[in-house]
Amino acid sequence: MENSNELDVFLESLRDCFGLWSSRFDEALNMIASNSAIPNLHRKLLLTPERVEIIRRHTCENAAPLIIGAKIGVLWSIVTGQRELYVLGPILTQPITWSMAEKLIEPYNLSFFNKRALIDCMMHIPAISTVSFFQFTVLLHRYVTGNAVDISDFIYDMPPAQGKEREERNAHSPLINEHELLSRVKTGNLDFRGALATAGTGSRGIRASIDPIRQAKYSVVAFITLCTRAAIEGGLSADAAYTLSDTYTEMVDGCRSISEIAAVSHTMYEDLIRRVHRIHSAPGISRPIQSSRDYIEEHVTDAITVEDLAERSGYTPYYFTRLFKTETGFTVKDFILRTKIDEAKRLLVNTEMSVLNISESLKFSSQSYFTHQFERIEGMTPSQFRQKNQKVN
Numbered sequence: 001m002e003n004s005n006e007l008d009v010f011l012e013s014l015r016d017c018f019g020l021w022s023s024r025f026d027e028a029l030n031m032i033a034s035n036s037a038i039p040n041l042h043r044k045l046l047l048t049p050e051r052v053e054i055i056r057r058h059t060c061e062n063a064a065p066l067i068i069g070a071k072i073g074v075l076w077s078i079v080t081g082q083r084e085l086y087v088l089g090p091i092l093t094q095p096i097t098w099s100m101a102e103k104l105i106e107p108y109n110l111s112f113f114n115k116r117a118l119i120d121c122m123m124h125i126p127a128i129s130t131v132s133f134f135q136f137t138v139l140l141h142r143y144v145t146g147n148a149v150d151i152s153d154f155i156y157d158m159p160p161a162q163g164k165e166r167e168e169r170n171a172h173s174p175l176i177n178e179h180e181l182l183s184r185v186k187t188g189n190l191d192f193r194g195a196l197a198t199a200g201t202g203s204r205g206i207r208a209s210i211d212p213i214r215q216a217k218y219s220v221v222a223f224i225t226l227c228t229r230a231a232i233e234g235g236l237s238a239d240a241a242y243t244l245s246d247t248y249t250e251m252v253d254g255c256r257s258i259s260e261i262a263a264v265s266h267t268m269y270e271d272l273i274r275r276v277h278r279i280h281s282a283p284g285i286s287r288p289i290q291s292s293r294d295y296i297e298e299h300v301t302d303a304i305t306v307e308d309l310a311e312r313s314g315y316t317p318y319y320f321t322r323l324f325k326t327e328t329g330f331t332v333k334d335f336i337l338r339t340k341i342d343e344a345k346r347l348l349v350n351t352e353m354s355v356l357n358i359s360e361s362l363k364f365s366s367q368s369y370f371t372h373q374f375e376r377i378e379g380m381t382p383s384q385f386r387q388k389n390q391k392v393n
Contacts, residue, residue, distance in 0.1 A: 007143045011035070014088070014136060018218070019126035022140075025085040029055065032084065038121050041090060045070045054157050059085065063145070064153040065137050072104045072118075074125060077137040077154075081144045088137060095127040135222040151182075151226065185230035185269070188277030216258045220265045224248050227272050234276035240294035244271065247298075263350040270346070288313040289327045292320075296336055300343045303363050306332050340364070341377050348386040355382045 012035070014020040021036035029052055031039065051068060058066045059080045066078040073096075076089035096104070101119045110118065134151045141149045183189070228245040232238050248268040255261045275297060279290065292309045309332065310320035324332050340362045347358050359370035374382050 010139065010143055018128060018132070018136075020088060020091065020128060020133075020136060021126070023087045025087065027059075027083060027085075029085070037124055041121050041125075042087070044118075044121075045072070045074065045090070046076055046087070051157070055085070058155060058157075062155055063147075064149055064155055065141050067134075067137075067154050067156045069157070072101075072122065074122075075130070075133065077133065077140070079137065079141045079144050086140060086144055088133070088140060090125050091133055092122070092125050092127045093130055093133075096122065098123065129219045129222075132219050132222045135225060150229070181269070182226055182230045185227050185272050185276060186234040188234055188273055188275075188280045190273065190277055213256070213258060213261070216261045217252050217255065220252050220261050221249055223265060224252070224268055227269060231272040231276055235279040236272070236275055237291060237294055240275070240291075240298055241272075243298045244268070267346050267350045274342075285327045286323075288315070289324055292324065293328070293335070296339050300339050301361055301363065304336055337373060338377065341374055344370070344374060344382065345378070345385065345389075348382055349389045358382070 011022040014022060015035050021034065023034035023036060023039065023042065024032040026032055029047060031042065034042075036042070046068065055066065055068075055078060058078070063080065068076045068078065070090075074090040074092055076087055076091075079086045079088075098119060101122045102115075104122075105115060105118055134154070137154070138149055138151065141147070184191070224245055228241045231244075232241045248264060251264045252261055255264060275294070278293070279285075285293070292313055295309065295312065296304055306317050306321060309324075310317040313320055315323065321332055324330075324335070328335060330338070344358050344362060347353050347361075348355075353361070355371070356367050359367045362370070364370035364373070371381055374380075374385070378385055380388070
């Protein structure tokens with residue numbers, strides 16, 4: 001049951017911080033209240049006769065949030081309360097220009113006056129990433145119903161698209177791409193770079209009246225939350241996943257540019273995928289050993305000892321080292337070293353940290369020892385690896 005006090009504060013916060021509008025409707029779909037700057041847009045695009053029937057049927061048959069899309073590229077989410085419906089939106093999934101809006105409404109064959117009026121409305125619709133929008137919908141559902149919901153439970157009513165229209169929607173609505181991103185985390189799919197580049201999760205959701213860096217941080221923190229949940233569903237332990245989530249969230253908070261935020265987002269995403277992939281590719285590993293591997297990866301910047309790991313597992317150091325080698329194929333020392341090298345590779349590609357600083361942060365005894373071990377495993381020095389894998393902006 002909704003707590004109206006907390007719910008009102010939450011909805012007003014969404015409007016003040018993100019420009020995200022909210023409205024309330026009764027069971028007959030009459031608007032009760034709205035903080036939208038253009039509430040008439042609901043009547044023009046959301047409450048068409050076809051959609052009214054879809055919304056009414058949904059509220060009777062399903063308790064999960066309903067995501068509704070219009071052909072011009074806007075989204076709403078609808079959460080069903082005890083006697084009222086709560087609507088978030090409309091939103092655009094990325095900022096658009098006047099000319100982009102003109103192309104989107106071409107199929108409607110509107111009069112000149114109505115065309116200009118609709119475009120003017122569209123230019124006032126906030127642009128918010130679907131990752132953030134879905135997370136806000138999850139929170140709204142919790143406030144309204146008191147129950148948790150996952151984005152995989154959402155119901156969608158998206159307009160059909162064919163030919164050129166499908167190509168335009170793919171360019172303006174990353175909804176499908178972001179579902180693919182989370183699916184890759186859950187399955188540990190290493191073929192993720194194309195989907196990551198297409199979705200661009202770290203750079204959307206900018207609104208002119210909001211500091212772009214702060215808005216990018218909000219979007220990426222929401223993305224981290226969703227990826228964390230997907231990783232847990234994929235088999236990563238909750239302790240490991242939430243520790244990583246906290247670590248990457250702190251890293252985002254310390255970023256000073258959108259490029260730094262994007263780099264953290266990409267690093268986090270790849271890190272979670274590779275961890276889930278390792279779990280799926282080694283199903284015979286026991287829980288204590290998997291927990292030890294997770295711990296090593298979580299504390300890659302710490303000085304980890306066999307004794308610490310054995311104590312955490314409840315085994316003697318002798319038995320633990322033998323079991324670890326049998327199940328993973330690596331000695332504990334070699335696994336720790338390779339984990340540190342993997343982290344070094346991510347830092348070399350995604351940050352501007354010097355080789356010396358990377359060596360020190362990963363607790364190598366010296367830069368020369370770090371370089372020697374890196375070259376032994378990767379076949380090239382850290383500097384050569386960075387140069388070879390340098391990202392092109």
